Amino acid sequence: MKKDVLVSVLGTQRNDVGETDTIHLVTEGRMFIKPNSYYIVYNESEISGMEGTTTALKVEANRVTLNRMGRSELKQTFEEGVLNESVYVTPYGSMHMGVLPSKVQVDLGDKGGSINLEYELQFDQRKLSDNSLLITVKEEHRFSELR
Template sequence: MRKEVLVTIRGTQTNDLGERETIELVTKANYYQKNSSFYIVYNESEISGLAGTTTSLKAEPSRVTLNRMGTAEVKQVFEEGIHHETSYVTPYGSMWIRVLPWKVEVDLTEVGGSINLEYELELCRQRIGYNELSITVQEV
């Protein structure tokens, strides 16, 4: 099974002052299943600020791995209650980021579904906010 799907990505970040910012992206993506994992692969756009970058998501029952390659490069792993630290490489330089997810929900089937993540994000050892990421996959 490999097909083109419509993916809606909605990210909300809340800073320490309670200020919220939400960004939504709707794009076409490749979607397939390999063993017990689902994969979502799409090209970033100007809207996300990551033009020239390909994003792939590997969704397992209790873990989601986000991998970006191109003008920006990062590999983030989301597992409930487990810190994951990595280097985030951008055209402007590299920085360390760390995620602490407390909600990782994967509800995907061959026809689509959703991924919901809630996590704290640290940049260069400084907490920069609470994040919610909702990814919906629909057949075209």
């Protein structure tokens, strides 16, 4: 089953000197409901700095896999306590990247919900920052459907 949804992504990045960067993106997307997982697909925008990139999230009970395709490419798995390394490909070059999640909390159902990720971000096997991602998914009700 497929549903139109509104996806809200709130990302926070805190470096080792305490500087914090926050980004908030709200966009339309699609949610695909499978027997043991959900897929959430949306297009990145200029706000995220990844215009021309599509993000797909495979959401399972204890694991979230992020797959970016297009101008930027990345496949990253978030599983509590498990270091996942990958190559992040951008128009400006490639980087070796890793995530070590301390929290992977999924509260998602057929009508939407949330995904809460907290993780250490690493570049070239060195800690870059502590990050959090709060992704909220809600069914989108179009005006024509309300009549």
